[in-house]
Amino acid sequence: MRAIGGGETGLITQDGSLRRMIFAPGAPYVFQIDRVAQDKGIFAPLSLVRAGDRLFFCGNDGFYMIMPGGYPIPIGKERFDRTFFADVDAGQLHLVIGASDPRATRVYWTYKSLAGSAGLFDKILVYDYGIERAALIVQSGEYLATLARPGLTLEGLDAISPSIDALTFSLDDVATSALAQLSIVDAAHKLGFFGGPLAGGPALEATLDTAEQTLDRRMRVKGFRPMTDAPTCYGAIGARENLQSGVTYSAEQAVNGKGLCPANVSTRLARGRLRIPAGTAWTFASGVEPMVVQEGRR
Numbered sequence: 001m002r003a004i005g006g007g008e009t010g011l012i013t014q015d016g017s018l019r020r021m022i023f024a025p026g027a028p029y030v031f032q033i034d035r036v037a038q039d040k041g042i043f044a045p046l047s048l049v050r051a052g053d054r055l056f057f058c059g060n061d062g063f064y065m066i067m068p069g070g071y072p073i074p075i076g077k078e079r080f081d082r083t084f085f086a087d088v089d090a091g092q093l094h095l096v097i098g099a100s101d102p103r104a105t106r107v108y109w110t111y112k113s114l115a116g117s118a119g120l121f122d123k124i125l126v127y128d129y130g131i132e133r134a135a136l137i138v139q140s141g142e143y144l145a146t147l148a149r150p151g152l153t154l155e156g157l158d159a160i161s162p163s164i165d166a167l168t169f170s171l172d173d174v175a176t177s178a179l180a181q182l183s184i185v186d187a188a189h190k191l192g193f194f195g196g197p198l199a200g201g202p203a204l205e206a207t208l209d210t211a212e213q214t215l216d217r218r219m220r221v222k223g224f225r226p227m228t229d230a231p232t233c234y235g236a237i238g239a240r241e242n243l244q245s246g247v248t249y250s251a252e253q254a255v256n257g258k259g260l261c262p263a264n265v266s267t268r269l270a271r272g273r274l275r276i277p278a279g280t281a282w283t284f285a286s287g288v289e290p291m292v293v294q295e296g297r298r
Contacts, residue, residue, distance in 0.1 A: 003045040005055045008068050013042035013057060018072065037072055040064075049098030049107055054129065056107050058084075058096060063109075065129065075127060080134050084125060087113045095121040099144045101194075102180045105130030108137075110144045120187055137204070143185040149193060202279040209238070210272040210288060218295050221270050223262040225289040226255055228274070230282035235261025238271040249273060266295065 005011040010021030010031070018036040040059055042048060047058035055066045056075075063076035063084075076084070088096065092112040100107045109125045116122035117140070124137040124144070161167050182194045221237050234252040252275065253261050261274075272288045 002042050003048040003057075005048050005050055005057075007050060007053060007055065011036070011048075011055055011066065013045070013048060016041040016060075018042075036066075040072055044093040044096035044111075046094065047096045047098045047109055049100050049109075051100035051105075051107050051129070056098060056100075056127075056129075058098075058109060063127070075129070075132070076134070080125060080127075080136075084111070087111075087123070089114050089116065092118070095119075097121070097144050099146055099182060101182045102146055103182075104128070108144060108182070110141070116140070139184070139204070141184045141186045142189065145183055145185075146180050147183040147191070147193075148180045203281065205278040206276040206285065208274045208285055208287075212238075212269050212271045213290070214269050215292070215294055218266060218268055219270065219292050220295045221263055221265045221267065222291040222293070223253070223260050223264075224272050224291060225259050226261060226274050226285070227287045227289060228276065228282060228285035230276045230280050230285065232277060232280050233261070233285075234275045234277070235263070235288070236273045236275075237263045237265040237267075238273060239265050239267035240269050241267065243269070247271070260291070 002015065003013045004021075005013070009023075012019040012021060012033070016039055018040055020034050020036050021031040022034065024030065024032045040061070043058045043060050047056075049056050053068050057064055057066075059072070062074055062081035064072040065075050066072055074081075089112045095110060095112040097110045098107060099110075106126055106128045108127075110121035111123055111125065112118075112121045113123050120140050120142060121144075122138065122140045124139050125134065126137060127134045183191055184194065185191055221239075223237075224235055226233050226235060233255050235255065236252045237250045238247040239250070240247050250263050250265050253263060255261050270290075270292070272290060274285060274288055276282055276285065
């Protein structure tokens with residue numbers, strides 16, 4: 001046994017098997033134990049995390065989700081499983097730590113990459129099970145968990161602002177009360193919280209890459225319009241002639257007054273890269289609107 005998850009039923013994770021614990025009142029035994037899956041074990045014990053009525057974990061062959069009374073459902077296959085296993089340091093599995101965000105439908109797994117510093121995770125894999133999408137966060141630390149900060153008294157407000165009128169939040173705002181939040185212990189052994197008006201700190205840099213596209217003939221990419229409310233962002237075009245070649249990106253261009261990141265790239269396969277610099281205030285980035293024309297003859 002490597003880890004146990006709770007809920008309506010218990011889940012026992014082993015090296016090569018998953019078993020379910022069902023409470024059996026009146027029976028001579030306390031729990032009925034059934035095998036859920038054969039040859040599917042847990043890769044990192046601390047990766048097991050509960051989010052609502054769901055359990056998530058990193059198995060030997062990928063990431064899985066288990067609904068109440070259900071069976072393992074792969075969530076990372078053809079999404080991020082191969083990327084994770086090619087990047088994770090298998091000698092530092094105690095840094096593969098799972099945590100859930102109590103304010104959103106997201107679960108997080110930290111891990112130390114092969115290029116990371118010893119004793120610290122340097123990347124966080126985040127999966128939103130509401131929209132079934134994943135992303136990668138570059139962030140170092142020692143531990144990730146869901147914790148609640150101590151509450152504040154009126155006297156304690158002086159540590160934030162000497163004037164009640166100058167506070168950046170309302171005293172009636174529930175979001176600033178002592179509710180559970182996603183938190184991190186950084187490399188300096190200090191505890192911090194993600195999100196909320198009291199968390200502080202600028203936004204991290206965000207990089208979004210689109211899927212590769214082709215017109216089955218040569219095309220000229222004249223740029224794209226970023227679909228985001230970020231006032232400052234930069235765009236680049238990734239190009240290659242065939243599937244056997246590496247991707248080469250054009251020079252970044254800032255979004256102009258017409259809302260366009262200009263480019264002039266002739267290629268057969270193209271993808272877009274949108275970068276929002278650190279410290280920029282923004283709320284969404286849903287994609288890009290490419291400006292493409294065909295060129296040449298068949």
